[in-house]
Amino acid sequence: MNTEFLGIIATFLLTxxxxxxxxxxxxxxxxxxxxxxxxxxxxxxxxxxLSGINPKEQMDWKQHLxxxxxxxxxxxxxxxxxxxxQDKLPFNPDGNPGMPxxxxxxxxxxxxxxxxxxxYSGESGVSYLSQQYVLMFLQFVSAATGIAAAVVLFKxxxxxxxxxxxxxxxxxxxxxxxLLLPLSIVVALLLTFNGTPASYDGKDQFISxxxxxxxxSRGPAAQMIAIKHLGTNGGGYFGANSxxxxxNPNYFTNMVEMIAQTIIPIAMVICFGYFIRRRKLGWMxxxxxxxxxxxxxxxxxxxxxxxxxALEKLGIAQTTGAMEGKEVRIGPAATTYWSTLTTIISTxxxxxxxxxxxxxxxxxxxxxxxxxxxxxxxxxxxxxxxIYLIIAVFISGLMVGRTPEFLGHKVEARxxxxxxxxxxxxxxxxxxxxALASYxxxxxxxxxxxxxxxxxxxxxxxHGFSEMLYEVTSSNANNGSGFEGLGDNxxxxxxxxxxxxxxxxxLPIIGPLAIAGLLAKKKYIPExxxxxxxxxxxxxxxxxxxxxxxxxxxxxPALALGPIAEYFTMLK
Numbered sequence: 001m002n003t004e005f006l007g008i009i010a011t012f013l014l015t016x017x018x019x020x021x022x023x024x025x026x027x028x029x030x031x032x033x034x035x036x037x038x039x040x041x042x043x044x045x046x047x048x049x050l051s052g053i054n055p056k057e058q059m060d061w062k063q064h065l066x067x068x069x070x071x072x073x074x075x076x077x078x079x080x081x082x083x084x085x086q087d088k089l090p091f092n093p094d095g096n097p098g099m100p101x102x103x104x105x106x107x108x109x110x111x112x113x114x115x116x117x118x119x120y121s122g123e124s125g126v127s128y129l130s131q132q133y134v135l136m137f138l139q140f141v142s143a144a145t146g147i148a149a150a151v152v153l154f155k156x157x158x159x160x161x162x163x164x165x166x167x168x169x170x171x172x173x174x175x176x177x178x179l180l181l182p183l184s185i186v187v188a189l190l191l192t193f194n195g196t197p198a199s200y201d202g203k204d205q206f207i208s209x210x211x212x213x214x215x216x217s218r219g220p221a222a223q224m225i226a227i228k229h230l231g232t233n234g235g236g237y238f239g240a241n242s243x244x245x246x247x248n249p250n251y252f253t254n255m256v257e258m259i260a261q262t263i264i265p266i267a268m269v270i271c272f273g274y275f276i277r278r279r280k281l282g283w284m285x286x287x288x289x290x291x292x293x294x295x296x297x298x299x300x301x302x303x304x305x306x307x308x309x310a311l312e313k314l315g316i317a318q319t320t321g322a323m324e325g326k327e328v329r330i331g332p333a334a335t336t337y338w339s340t341l342t343t344i345i346s347t348x349x350x351x352x353x354x355x356x357x358x359x360x361x362x363x364x365x366x367x368x369x370x371x372x373x374x375x376x377x378x379x380x381x382x383x384x385x386x387i388y389l390i391i392a393v394f395i396s397g398l399m400v401g402r403t404p405e406f407l408g409h410k411v412e413a414r415x416x417x418x419x420x421x422x423x424x425x426x427x428x429x430x431x432x433x434x435a436l437a438s439y440x441x442x443x444x445x446x447x448x449x450x451x452x453x454x455x456x457x458x459x460x461x462x463h464g465f466s467e468m469l470y471e472v473t474s475s476n477a478n479n480g481s482g483f484e485g486l487g488d489n490x491x492x493x494x495x496x497x498x499x500x501x502x503x504x505x506x507l508p509i510i511g512p513l514a515i516a517g518l519l520a521k522k523k524y525i526p527e528x529x530x531x532x533x534x535x536x537x538x539x540x541x542x543x544x545x546x547x548x549x550x551x552x553x554x555x556x557p558a559l560a561l562g563p564i565a566e567y568f569t570m571l572k
Contacts, residue, residue: 024271115478365470406534471488
């Protein structure tokens with residue numbers, strides 16, 4: 001057991017060793033300073049010239065959003081039709097069929113939005129063409145979209161008063177050429193040399209010990225698995241995701257994938273502090289996020305390593321902890337560490353089945369996605385945290401009787417209204433979506449649908465409710481993981497989660513950028529004796545309290561009906 005804890009500590013320390021210098025590097029890249037990757041400038045210039053882009057053209061926040069929405073719409077349409085007709089297109093050696101319209105709708109929105117919720121099984125649901133030229137492509141560009149949006153926010157606070165916030169295309173292209181693509185090559189090579197397939201061959205077959213002929217899916221998996229983690233995407237090449245031995249062959253690859261999905265979210269926080277020349281603020285934000293992560297991870301470890309109370313009553317020894325749904329080659333401690341990070345970071349990849357974890361572990365997984373601001377996804381994590389910052393600044397200003405200020409700019413009614421709307425959006429989407437699903441399940445279970453609502457759940461009572469709550473929460477948080485006891489590949493869940501994914505992705509990007517743009521053009525106010533400093537321990541604790549209170553008030557009733565009720569039921 002001590003070895004497992006050492007594995008977790010080593011993984012996190014290695015993550016910091018990579019993420020901190022990476023954050024400093026990114027601050028220089030996006031500020032246009034000299035860095036060692038400047039040899040890539042000719043490649044970037046060629047991309048701009050081919051695309052007819054002037055990277056030096058300055059944009060305000062509205063122009064940034066216009067470009068962001070436009071390009072994402074193009075990808076959505078392109079990918080939708082590829083998925084519909086993939087059976088008629090090349091690179092499909094296994095003969096996988098085209099997707100039904102509702103599944104293609106859900107899948108393309110999910111990957112465009114960096115959610116990667118999968119209502120299909122990777123090896124049988126999509127062709128090699130779709131895997132690489134739609135899904136893997138979108139894993140690069142959706143991550144770059146989030147990073148570029150975050151840099152726009154950074155730019156708003158680097159200059160004292162400005163309406164020009166850089167060029168979206170420059171930030172977007174650099175996010176790929178200077179960050180995502182080089183790191184993906186390194187991670188893909190590490191995975192390939194440790195047993196992950198990277199070929200274009202079709203299914204292989206072998207004779208099992210029982211004499212059965214087994215067909216094993218292969219394909220260009222290592223490439224996709226690299227960017228699925230680095231871009232905090234999470235979509236698995238195989239249906240079992242990183243619990244599959246080809247996606248995650250051993251403990252070393254488990255560490256590689258865990259580090260890969262964590263370094264950019266942490267680096268973006270460090271980058272923020274260095275970019276706006278307020279390093280202490282960046283470290284304070286990192287500290288709050290890390291404390292939040294530990295407060296979710298430590299009780300999860302306690303819950304999983306303590307074993308299942310129901311099995312304990314039967315006298316069954318659980319020396320390694322609760323092993324249901326976990327891979328022996330990885331162990332329960334590393335699986336729990338992964339489940340915490342993947343739900344707070346919005347990667348959503350899994351190396352074990354979340355549906356099989358203990359009820360309280362499910363509670364912490366849900367809460368991590370509901371907060372959606374502890375490290376978070378590529379770029380969008382800092383955007384989500386920014387909303388909590390604005391609310392904390394507003395409340396603090398009221399407490400001391402001053403007009404709220406953030407980094408030298410007055411926070412007035414318009415900015416607070418936007419922050420309040422974004423704060424209320426997640427609870428509305430999660431609770432309304434779960435309520436609708438629960439209503440249909442309980443009152444229209446025998447409806448003459450292709451999949452009757454009464455057949456959605458493999459588990460009854462409180463855990464069944466948690467499965468539906470988890471699905472909607474994961475969709476809103478752009479996470480993509482699931483309690484797989486839910487039968488989700490049907491018209492209702494494909495449409496519901498598709499709509500929730502779309503709103504949960506783009507409105508929380510629009511809101512922070514609007515606030516940043518409005519604040520940036522206001523007159524800069526120099527610090528005085530009465531200025532509320534946001535880079536202090538006191539304000540950090542205030543922000544942490546705001547996160548706790550807002551989420552407790554929003555979600556406790558729903559959590560009480562699901563994982564909390566299930567936990568107390570198990571203690572009977």
